[in-house]
Amino acid sequence: PYVEECSLFSSPNPAPTMTTTRRSRGRQSALKTAAVSVLGVAVYSLFSEESYLHNGRRSLTSELEHEMEMKSQQSLPLSRPAQIAAVDDAEASGFNDGENMSYLISSHSTLLPWAQNNLADIHEGPAQTDATNMFWHIPKAGGTTAKQLYQCMGKTLTIRIGVDPRYGHDQKDEIVVFPPIAGKDWKTVNVDTTIRPGIVRAKKMGLVQSHTTDLIFTMEPAYAGEQLFDPQNKGRIMALFRNPVDRLVSKFYYLQTATWERTYKPEWKDLTIVEWAELPSEDENFMVRKLSGKRFNEPVNEMDLILAKEFLRQRVVVGLMGEMTESFRRFNIAMNVDVNDDRNHRCVEEYFGNKNTDSGVKNSNKHPKVTEGSPEWRALAKKNHLDMILYAYTERLFEEQKEIINSYIAHDFLVDKTEDSVQA
Numbered sequence: 001p002y003v004e005e006c007s008l009f010s011s012p013n014p015a016p017t018m019t020t021t022r023r024s025r026g027r028q029s030a031l032k033t034a035a036v037s038v039l040g041v042a043v044y045s046l047f048s049e050e051s052y053l054h055n056g057r058r059s060l061t062s063e064l065e066h067e068m069e070m071k072s073q074q075s076l077p078l079s080r081p082a083q084i085a086a087v088d089d090a091e092a093s094g095f096n097d098g099e100n101m102s103y104l105i106s107s108h109s110t111l112l113p114w115a116q117n118n119l120a121d122i123h124e125g126p127a128q129t130d131a132t133n134m135f136w137h138i139p140k141a142g143g144t145t146a147k148q149l150y151q152c153m154g155k156t157l158t159i160r161i162g163v164d165p166r167y168g169h170d171q172k173d174e175i176v177v178f179p180p181i182a183g184k185d186w187k188t189v190n191v192d193t194t195i196r197p198g199i200v201r202a203k204k205m206g207l208v209q210s211h212t213t214d215l216i217f218t219m220e221p222a223y224a225g226e227q228l229f230d231p232q233n234k235g236r237i238m239a240l241f242r243n244p245v246d247r248l249v250s251k252f253y254y255l256q257t258a259t260w261e262r263t264y265k266p267e268w269k270d271l272t273i274v275e276w277a278e279l280p281s282e283d284e285n286f287m288v289r290k291l292s293g294k295r296f297n298e299p300v301n302e303m304d305l306i307l308a309k310e311f312l313r314q315r316v317v318v319g320l321m322g323e324m325t326e327s328f329r330r331f332n333i334a335m336n337v338d339v340n341d342d343r344n345h346r347c348v349e350e351y352f353g354n355k356n357t358d359s360g361v362k363n364s365n366k367h368p369k370v371t372e373g374s375p376e377w378r379a380l381a382k383k384n385h386l387d388m389i390l391y392a393y394t395e396r397l398f399e400e401q402k403e404i405i406n407s408y409i410a411h412d413f414l415v416d417k418t419e420d421s422v423q424a
Helices: 022-042 064-073 080-093 097-104 113-118 144-153 196-204 221-228 244-257 267-268 273-277 286-292 302-315 321-334 342-352 376-381 387-421
Strands: 132-136 157-158 185-188 215-218 237-240 316-320
Touching: 080 321, 097 342, 113 221, 113 302, 132 221, 132 286, 144 157, 144 321, 144 387, 157 286, 196 221, 215 221, 237 321, 244 273, 244 376, 244 387, 273 376, 286 302, 286 387, 302 316, 302 387, 316 321, 316 387, 321 342, 321 387, 376 387
Parallel strands: 132 215, 132 237, 157 185, 157 215, 237 316
Antiparallel strands: none
């Protein structure tokens, strides 16, 4: 059945609903047909009549979920009608270049080729795949805490400070690892992998192939994943996620006072959140945009959302800012960090040893809160509707991945026992 009307947000005084045209209904049906066959579990929350976004969560039909998961697990090829539907929809949406179309009708993977070949699968632990770790730093979502934790442990990180001219390594063509702060033993590298030009430079210098870095930080996960890694030098991605509305409210207030930031915005003090939400912004559907590799001026759509969900499901160790202790426990397992080591244990206790850490207060920027359902909340949620759906999906993935990440430990134990018996 077609969905005659759609509205993502309910309210006492709802805005007029958008009635779909015959073409848009046909386009939605075509995309649904193709996506069901190709992407399975990633699409049920987006196109099911019983799926909706409310209070930051989805209402799901368990039978539909089971059906989609079974189809995804079987990796069935598209039927000819579904291929035709996929091509028709791709032409309508401008998604019809050769690489993307071969992806849509392929029976081998639900990932783009670079993600399939260059990145470790979520089911492959550190004992199975010797991958270089990369952290996707989503602004105002706990990334600074991640940097500080692994600096405390004495790790080598690629962060912006590595190309600070005062250290004299920013113009060198070879990889240089150095401690940027006197008296501290954590190190950085003379590349900036947080931005695209820095990623290009790091690729030319062979950053990943040099095996000098414990953790790469980036704000461009798709671009970095495609450019830095290859099938012989794979990457493992992890990220902390935060409710998009909460993240944006935090950013709105933070940049009003953060004089030390390059993106300092004192003029925002004269705006309300509703007024701010109406302005053009690079943060609009930020997560979906970054995972699709699109720039600010490129529109994102439901296809990008589907690709983003599949990318997270198969390639990203998901953490939640509201579950910091558990999230970093999983990151440490994925990175093969020995938390029983005295130093590492002290660092974990410093950052996550108190009961308030899971709320993100250790490194937080205090600001007025926005109440869910308020005009401010609704304005931001509506503008970032794809990110809201994606965040709800990360909450589900966070629950599902616990068993997967814990299996890394069991596998590592078996590998160690096997190696011991061989040596004996």
